[in-house]
Amino acid sequence: MTATGTFGLSTEARNLQWLLGNLVEEVPGVRSxxxxxxxxxMLLSSDPATQQAGTLAAEAGRPGGPRGSSADLAxxxxxxxxxxxxxxxxxxxxxxxxxxxxxxxxxxxVMSISDGSLLGVHAxxxxxxxxxxxxxxxFVGRAGHVLTPEVRSELRKSMExxx
Numbered sequence: 001m002t003a004t005g006t007f008g009l010s011t012e013a014r015n016l017q018w019l020l021g022n023l024v025e026e027v028p029g030v031r032s033x034x035x036x037x038x039x040x041x042m043l044l045s046s047d048p049a050t051q052q053a054g055t056l057a058a059e060a061g062r063p064g065g066p067r068g069s070s071a072d073l074a075x076x077x078x079x080x081x082x083x084x085x086x087x088x089x090x091x092x093x094x095x096x097x098x099x100x101x102x103x104x105x106x107x108x109x110v111m112s113i114s115d116g117s118l119l120g121v122h123a124x125x126x127x128x129x130x131x132x133x134x135x136x137x138x139f140v141g142r143a144g145h146v147l148t149p150e151v152r153s154e155l156r157k158s159m160e161x162x163x
Contacts, residue, residue, distance in 0.1 A: 012146045013154050019139055020044050027135045029127025031106065034070045035143070035155075038116030040078040043147075043155040045070030073108075077120030080110045098133065111136045114144035117152070 009017070016035075024030050024046040035044040047070040084096045099110040102125075109121040109132055119140055123132050 009158060010151065010154060012148075012151045013158070016044060016143055016146060016151070016155070019142055020046060023121075023135055023139050027127075027132055029124040030132065031122045031124060032070050032073050033122075034074040034077055034120045035113070036074045036077050036081070036118045036120065037152055037156070038118075040074075040082075041156055042071060042074035042159055043117065043152060045074065045159070047071075073120055073122050076108060077110050077118050080108065080120075081112075081118045084110070098136075100129065100133075102129075107132075109133060109136060111140050113140050113147060115147045115152070117147055119143075 020033055020035065024033050033044075033046045034042055037043050080099055080101065081096070084099045088094060088096050095112065097112055101108045104125065106125050107123045107127060107129065109123065109129075111119045111133075113119055119136055121132055121136060123129075
């Protein structure tokens, strides 16, 4: 379900791709998912614009993600993350753990990963927000210790080679 292939990737990178694909497939209402590095670069995505992801989404009866692709979601996630981190600093609020934007036609969830990366989810308006947040927290808990500088670099290179 990810935009990148698994050939030539380390076990850690393949496991992260599997976790991301599982999040999209198992959580009702999830349209697309992106993991963005602390410097705003997309590391992983469930890009609905790719042939494979579009086919799997259609077979599962899921709607597509935001217009354009998961690159759009990654940009949004990076911007929301930056905005909320700045707001937390101004308010002496400490670290930002989670942000949720509810809209008429969907929701965007952003959750911090321990290395400064962000997990972003675009979901349908009728999703169960607590279920989405719970599964995001599971992903973050499992992915946080695996996203080493080496794995982040590997995932970046993998994403670049597919574009």
